[in-house]
Amino acid sequence: MINRRSLQMLASRLAAALVLVPLVIHAQSAKPADKILTLVADVPMPGPAVRFDYQSLDTTNGRLYIAHMSADQLVVFDTTKREIAANLDGFQRVHGVFAAPEVHRLFASATGDHQVIAVDTQTLKIVGTAGPITYPDGLAYAPKQKRVYVSDEHGGEDAVIDATSNTLTAKIPLGGGAGNTVYDPVSGHILVAVHGVNMLVVIDPATNKILGRYPLPGIQNPHGIALDVAGHLAFVAGEENHSLALVDLNTMKMIASHQVGDDPDVLAFDPGLKRLYVSAESGIVTIFRCDNRKLILLGSLSMFHAHTVAVDPKTHLVYFPLEDINGHPVLRIMRPAGRK
Numbered sequence: 001m002i003n004r005r006s007l008q009m010l011a012s013r014l015a016a017a018l019v020l021v022p023l024v025i026h027a028q029s030a031k032p033a034d035k036i037l038t039l040v041a042d043v044p045m046p047g048p049a050v051r052f053d054y055q056s057l058d059t060t061n062g063r064l065y066i067a068h069m070s071a072d073q074l075v076v077f078d079t080t081k082r083e084i085a086a087n088l089d090g091f092q093r094v095h096g097v098f099a100a101p102e103v104h105r106l107f108a109s110a111t112g113d114h115q116v117i118a119v120d121t122q123t124l125k126i127v128g129t130a131g132p133i134t135y136p137d138g139l140a141y142a143p144k145q146k147r148v149y150v151s152d153e154h155g156g157e158d159a160v161i162d163a164t165s166n167t168l169t170a171k172i173p174l175g176g177g178a179g180n181t182v183y184d185p186v187s188g189h190i191l192v193a194v195h196g197v198n199m200l201v202v203i204d205p206a207t208n209k210i211l212g213r214y215p216l217p218g219i220q221n222p223h224g225i226a227l228d229v230a231g232h233l234a235f236v237a238g239e240e241n242h243s244l245a246l247v248d249l250n251t252m253k254m255i256a257s258h259q260v261g262d263d264p265d266v267l268a269f270d271p272g273l274k275r276l277y278v279s280a281e282s283g284i285v286t287i288f289r290c291d292n293r294k295l296i297l298l299g300s301l302s303m304f305h306a307h308t309v310a311v312d313p314k315t316h317l318v319y320f321p322l323e324d325i326n327g328h329p330v331l332r333i334m335r336p337a338g339r340k
Contacts, residue, residue: 035337036287036299037318045321045329046087047071052321052329054138054266055310056106058099061121064310065106066321066331067094074108075321076124077331079312086124091117098139098148103163107148109136116150116159118166128166133159138180140190142205149190149203151178158192158201160208170208174201179223179239184249186232193222193236200236200247214252219245226267226276228290235276235295237264244278244286246295258295260286265307272313273336279309279320303332 050070057064063085066075074094076086092112099106099121106119115131116139134155141148141163148161156177160170179193189211190203198219202211216222220240227234227249234247242264246256261284268277269290276288276295283304288295303320310319316339320332 036301037334038337040317040333040335041082042325043077043082043084043331043333045075045331046084047073047075047329049324049327049329051305051323052308053094054096055308055319055321056097056099057310057312057319058101058121059312059314060101063099063121064319065097065099065108067091067097067108068321068329069094070323072112074106074119079315079317082333088119088124090126095137096139096151098141100141100143100163102143103146105163107139107141107161107163109133109139109150111136116148116161118163130161130166130168133168137178138182140181140183142183142188142190144188145205147205149181149183149192149205151181151192153177153179153195158190158203172203172208172210174210175199175213177221179221180225182225182227182234184227184234185229187249191225191227191234193225195221195223198222198238200234200252202252212252214247214254216245216247216254218257219243219254224265224267224278226269228269228271228274228276230271231290231293233290233293235267235269235278237267237278239263239265239281242280244295246293248293255293256295258286258288258297260284261300263307266309268309268311268318270311270313270316270318273316275311275336277309277311277318279307281307283307285309285320306332 053067053069062080064077074088078085096109118128138151146163150159157171176197177195192201219238223239224237232249236245244258261280263281274290278286287298
């Protein structure tokens, strides 16, 4: 049986074959001069032209870690030199990546092996594994407790790993499939988007207890999450009905919803420019500005396979790993129009 996501990916491939999308993209509702993003570079990526997944930016050391999921590889990109620093093998169906520079660790969810792999970021050597976890996906890190929280999408749990010993210490039942998992540095809590029940679940990493379950009305299968830390807001994407929730983390109330590209996946927020990037499996990237606790649509762009996005808060550069540009994978680097 062909599932919904497979049909969408097929439609995206057909559309890409028929339409050449320009590299300078304009807001749908703006004048032609009002560009959203402009191309900086297309950096060739190692490995075959197959699917990428999550990214993690380490601004301390100038590295972007990229999960090359269907190549079973982890790409290390030097953001200063704009070149590949390393390409690591041995990460079966790698989905999530998360850098914790304060402990010199990178954690990667090797979904094919049902485990999380710990990498020493100084030597780029594997130093430990933890599992089993049914379907490890997104990752978050609680620095005070030195614990890694892992979305077990098919197991309906958030798995907990001790980052110092690389051991699986707990599994927290969520009542539905686990979407993305993030750490909120303001409250010190872990937030998890939960499929099926359409809720945002809050976990106390000190006790691994669930503190609350908060409904997301109208958001079907919430998955991707990004935070505006200064504004204490959460952005949660509903992958089943191309929706986006704006959540006030002070009250845990959903205060607005918006429409985005079909099957939204990874979100990234630029705190300096107050820009939110919502990338989707359909190749649509929807861009908002967060102003006075409201989201203002700037426009959208279309790029084949642009379902994962990262943004550098220092340079405001936006990164899109694209699996197949003329038969080769590239890392597309873009910047907000009008900025140098």
